[in-house]
Amino acid sequence: MSFENRVRSSFGQQGLMITLGASLESVSSGSVEIVLVPRAEVSQQHGFVHAGAVCAIADSAAGYAALTLMPAEAGVLTAELKINLMAPAIGDRIVARGRVVKAGRTLTVAQTDVFAETGGQSKLIALLTATLVTVAGRENVRD
Amino acid sequence: MSFENRVRSSFGQQGLMITLGASLESVSSGSVEIVLVPRAEVSQQHGFVHAGAVCAIADSAAGYAALTLMPAEAGVLTAELKINLMAPAIGDRIVARGRVVKAGRTLTVAQTDVFAETGGQSKLIALLTATLVTVAGRENVRD
Amino acid sequence: MSFENRVRSSFGQQGLMITLGASLESVSSGSVEIVLVPRAEVSQQHGFVHAGAVCAIADSAAGYAALTLMPAEAGVLTAELKINLMAPAIGDRIVARGRVVKAGRTLTVAQTDVFAETGGQSKLIALLTATLVTVAGRENVRD
Amino acid sequence: MSFENRVRSSFGQQGLMITLGASLESVSSGSVEIVLVPRAEVSQQHGFVHAGAVCAIADSAAGYAALTLMPAEAGVLTAELKINLMAPAIGDRIVARGRVVKAGRTLTVAQTDVFAETGGQSKLIALLTATLVTVAGRENVRD
Numbered sequence: 001m002s003f004e005n006r007v008r009s010s011f012g013q014q015g016l017m018i019t020l021g022a023s024l025e026s027v028s029s030g031s032v033e034i035v036l037v038p039r040a041e042v043s044q045q046h047g048f049v050h051a052g053a054v055c056a057i058a059d060s061a062a063g064y065a066a067l068t069l070m071p072a073e074a075g076v077l078t079a080e081l082k083i084n085l086m087a088p089a090i091g092d093r094i095v096a097r098g099r100v101v102k103a104g105r106t107l108t109v110a111q112t113d114v115f116a117e118t119g120g121q122s123k124l125i126a127l128l129t130a131t132l133v134t135v136a137g138r139e140n141v142r143d
Numbered sequence: 144m145s146f147e148n149r150v151r152s153s154f155g156q157q158g159l160m161i162t163l164g165a166s167l168e169s170v171s172s173g174s175v176e177i178v179l180v181p182r183a184e185v186s187q188q189h190g191f192v193h194a195g196a197v198c199a200i201a202d203s204a205a206g207y208a209a210l211t212l213m214p215a216e217a218g219v220l221t222a223e224l225k226i227n228l229m230a231p232a233i234g235d236r237i238v239a240r241g242r243v244v245k246a247g248r249t250l251t252v253a254q255t256d257v258f259a260e261t262g263g264q265s266k267l268i269a270l271l272t273a274t275l276v277t278v279a280g281r282e283n284v285r286d
Numbered sequence: 287m288s289f290e291n292r293v294r295s296s297f298g299q300q301g302l303m304i305t306l307g308a309s310l311e312s313v314s315s316g317s318v319e320i321v322l323v324p325r326a327e328v329s330q331q332h333g334f335v336h337a338g339a340v341c342a343i344a345d346s347a348a349g350y351a352a353l354t355l356m357p358a359e360a361g362v363l364t365a366e367l368k369i370n371l372m373a374p375a376i377g378d379r380i381v382a383r384g385r386v387v388k389a390g391r392t393l394t395v396a397q398t399d400v401f402a403e404t405g406g407q408s409k410l411i412a413l414l415t416a417t418l419v420t421v422a423g424r425e426n427v428r429d
Numbered sequence: 430m431s432f433e434n435r436v437r438s439s440f441g442q443q444g445l446m447i448t449l450g451a452s453l454e455s456v457s458s459g460s461v462e463i464v465l466v467p468r469a470e471v472s473q474q475h476g477f478v479h480a481g482a483v484c485a486i487a488d489s490a491a492g493y494a495a496l497t498l499m500p501a502e503a504g505v506l507t508a509e510l511k512i513n514l515m516a517p518a519i520g521d522r523i524v525a526r527g528r529v530v531k532a533g534r535t536l537t538v539a540q541t542d543v544f545a546e547t548g549g550q551s552k553l554i555a556l557l558t559a560t561l562v563t564v565a566g567r568e569n570v571r572d
Contacts, residue, residue: 015186016193019162043158044203046284050159051221052199059194060187078194079393080417082225082368082511084538084558086531101556102515106392107365107419109513109556127530127538129513129558131366131417133393141189222536223560225368225511227395227415229388244413245372249535250508250562252370252413270387270395272370272415274509274560276536301472302479305448329444330489332570336445337488337507342481346473364480368511427475 003068007032010067010143014060022057024064031099032064038090049089054096054114058083058128061098062110066132067143069103074134075141079107081130089125091118096128108132146211150175153210153286157203165200167207174242175207181233192232197239197257201226201271204241205253209275210286212246217277218284222250224273232268234261239271251275289354293318296353296429300346308343310350317385318350324376335375340382340400344369344414347384348396352418353429355389360420361427365393367416375411377404382414394418432497436461439496439572443489451486453493460528461493467519478518483525483543487512487557490527491539495561496572498532503563504570508536510559518554520547525557537561 001009004027011017011024017034020042025033034057036042036049044050059081067076098112114126135141144152147170154160154167160177163185168176177200179185179192187193202224210219241255257269278284287295290313297303297310303320306328311319320343322328322335330336345367353362384398400412421427430438433456440446440453446463449471454462463486465471465478473479488510496505527541543555564570 010188013186013188014193015183016196019184040158041162043156045153045156045286046218050157050199051202051224052195053159055198055202055224056193056195059198075189078228080225080227080366081194081198082223082558084223084530084560085221086533086538101513102553104515109515111556124531127540127558129511129556131513143188223509225415227387227417229390229395244370245410247372252372254413267388270397270415272368272413274370296474299472299474300479301469302482305470306481326444327448329442331439331442331572332504336443336485337510338481338485339445341484341488341510342479345480345484361475364514366511366513367480367484368509370509371507429474 006143007064007067016056017060020053020056029068030065032061034061034096036094038094049094051085054089054094054126055083057096058112058114058126059130061096061112062128062130063132065098065100065110066108069100070134073142074136075143077133077135077141079131079133081128083126083128085126087123087125089116091116093117106134149286150207150210154207159199160203163196163199172211173208175204177204177239179237181237192237194228197232197269198226200239201255201257201269202273204239204255205271205273206275208241208243208253209251212243213277216285217279218286220276220278220284222274222276224271226269226271228269230266230268232259234259236260249277292429293350293353297350302342303346306339306342315354316351318347320347320382322380324380335380337371340375340380340412341369343382344398344400344412345416347382347398348414348416349418351384351386351396352394355386356420359428360422361424361429363419363421363427365417365419367414369412369414371412373409373411375402377402379403392420435572436493436496440493445485446489449482449485458497459494461490463490463525465523467523478523480514483518483523483555484512486525487541487543487555488559490525490541491557491559492561494527494529494539495537498529499563502571503565504572506562506564506570508560508562510557512555512557514555516552516554518545520545522546535563
């Protein structure tokens with residue numbers, strides 16, 4: 001299975017992405033893009049997209065960017081993540097672009113830039129760094 | 144309005160919490176508890192609750208814990224958060240307990256312990272630290 | 287070798303701790319305390335202890351707390367750390383109290399509370415969370 | 430005073446930088462470079478540069494990058510920082526390149542890439558993200 005099919009197949013099993021209405025925009029070696037369209041169902045109390053929803057697509061983008069470089073049969077888990085929310089998540093689309101910074105045997109570091117697109121304009125609104133774990137030999141954690 | 148009503152009213156406007164099926168369990172001065180029942184709609188690909196959903200309830204718990212100590216008319220926003228995911232989020236209930244560590248005039252630091260409860264047993268599965276901003280004088284950011 | 291001797295022996299080889307003037311106050315199973323006395327040589331530009339120096343003792347306290355629970359022959363490395371600096375690091379002594387939150391086979395999560403002590407009063411000034419790696423089978427990384 | 434002189438003057442008052450033997454390599458609008466030469470006095474127990482020392486120069490680089498964009502009379506403080514240590518800090522020189530990601534009125538987000546240079550080769554070994562605070566009107570916090 002190509003890494004793109006592998007990521008698309010795993011993404012399709014993330015119930016949360018479907019619930020949020022997020023879509024997998026692009027997959028290439030070491031980078032993945034996920035898009036979320038703002039709507040009331042993913043908002044916080046002021047009408048912005050909730051930090052948790054921004055975090056969710058940014059984490060999935062980082063994790064799947066890492067997965068593109070992992071050996072077959074392995075699975076990916078997030079050990080930790082940190083996100084800075086620099087501007088309100090509002091606009092036509094929220095776009096999370098994850099890329100691998102350092103791929104190791106056990107630990108991979110990835111970053112996701114999150115942009116808000118409004119009328120053709122793009123603005124960096126959040127920045128996530130995550131540590132992903134390559135899980136091997138566990139039946140129930142495989143991607 | 145009491146701080147409890149203030150938090151309950153704001154929580155009720157978080158579309159994402161309703162979408163996730165999260166509920167506000169308890170509110171006291173400087174601490175807030177939010178509960179999420181695992182189901183396919185909030186899962187990642189291995190059937191665990193998605194890191195983004197854990198992050199969402201942990202962030203809301205931290206943010207509302209901070210809000211209980213903020214002046215009337217202010218609003219709360221998350222500047223940044225960091226979460227360590229220490230064990231799979233599975234079980235009967237996922238419980239996020241946020242508490243204020245340091246309340247400042249502009250910045251508040253709060254932590255959320257996230258537990259997985261299964262058959263009466265409780266296990267610490269995640270640990271979040273967040274920096275919250277007290278927003279004053281902005282019409283559209285008020286809680 | 288007892289875990290206390292193991293930590294004391296490793297700490298004695300941390301050139302930076304000697305340079306900073308930090309001392310290993312106490313070692314018990316899963317927790318370690320390190321003390322730094324503020325002075326010009328460890329300051330930032332306003333006369334407070336530099337965030338980097340606070341970070342250094344907080345990281346060592348977290349790492350050695352983790353080491354107390356690691357198998358013989360293993361070594362400890364920090365994969366990542368995050369620290370919130372909540373008040374200026376000034377006073378008679380800066381005390382970093384590290385404790386293990388979750389010890390895993392490969393990854394350990396530890397937290398360090400950092401206090402400033404002034405005339406018998408103690409104030410929480412910083413909060414660190416770190417992910418430590420248990421390194422096995424590497425000659426040059428052994429503690 | 431030009432922003433370069435402002436940064437150089439403040440850096441000269443950071444006792445810790447002198448103690449570590451760190452030097453201010455370059456200052457431009459929104460970015461600052463600090464260099465540290467590895468030696469026993471800044472090491473951890475395996476002979477690598479201590480995470481705390483890497484953190485110290487990375488934090489100063491981020492903070493001073495932020496300061497170049499702050500109004501005169503203001504001072505800069507670090508609210509929080511997070512660093513991923515991806516490879517051992519060894520080599521001829523450790524170079525921390527800080528740059529502003531988002532400058533706000535109160536909060537600035539900056540990132541520092543840390544490289545290890547060995548025989549003309551450069552390797553990314555650490556990645557720091559920090560939230561800096563613009564402090565106004567406090568006599569003792571001015572840069």
